[in-house]
Amino acid sequence: MRRQTATSGINPAGSSRALRLDPLSLPVSFDAQDVRADNGVRRVELHRERVVLRRAVQGMRMAINLRVSDFRGIALRGVDDVQTLVLLHRDPSxxxxxxxxxxxxxxxSAWQTWSDIFALPQLFEEAPGEPAPRRRRRNAIRARRPKFLVRRRGGGAIDTANVHRREREIIARN
Structure with missing residues (x-):
């Protein structure tokens, strides 16, 4: 039996030639392609409840920790004969x-197993799309103003019925 290392010729998990991760052997960590990372590679740690992405961009190392529930589902992408099963996020990166x-x-079978393990829906996707627009906060002013000022009405226009212009003032003297 020979050692299964990157130098022995056997493809490690996540290599570009044959990617087949076993959903029953979580947690698993592997290298995946990332065009924005320094070396074009990011390190992915996949657990049942969370995903950690580690990469370096312009020398700055970062780790992105995501909950599995933040992902949209398990999607099947079809490109000619070779198809890819992905854990789909609203941000394609x-x-x-x-x-x-x-x-x-x-x-x-892999699609069903991954969907059951992560409790995410099975989705079809033709091609990677654009990132979704950024969500607005529920109330942008709320963080800047106290609650009683938010529900308080602002000053209205002056009542023009009681304003007398160009008239002489009448003063009563005793």
């Missing part, structure tokens, strides 16, 4: 590949 295969039976 945070989407994580789980399985690359051309065997539809293998993909179907």
């Amino acid at each position: 945070l989407t994580i590949p789980l399985c690359v295969s051309s065997d539809p039976d293998e993909l179907a």
Whole structure:
């Protein structure tokens, strides 16, 4: 039995040639492609409740910790004969590949297993899309003003019925 290291010729988990992660052996960590990272590679740590992405951008190392519930679902992307199973996030740069295969039976079973383990829906996706627009906060002013000032009405226009212009003032003297 030979050692399974990167130098022995056996593809490690997450290599670009054959990506097949086992959903029953979580937690797992692997390297994935990232075009914005310094070396084009990011380190992904996949757990049942969370995902940690580690990468360096312009020398700055960062770790992004996401809950699995923040992801939209397990999506199947079809490109010609080879299809990819991904953990889909609303931001395409945070989407994580789980399985690359051309065997539809293998993909179907992996798709169901990943969906059951993470309790996420199974989705179809034709191609990676644009990132979703940033969500607005519920009330932007609320953080800046006290609550009683938010519900208080502002000053209205002056009542013009009681304003007398160009008239002489009448003063009563005793």
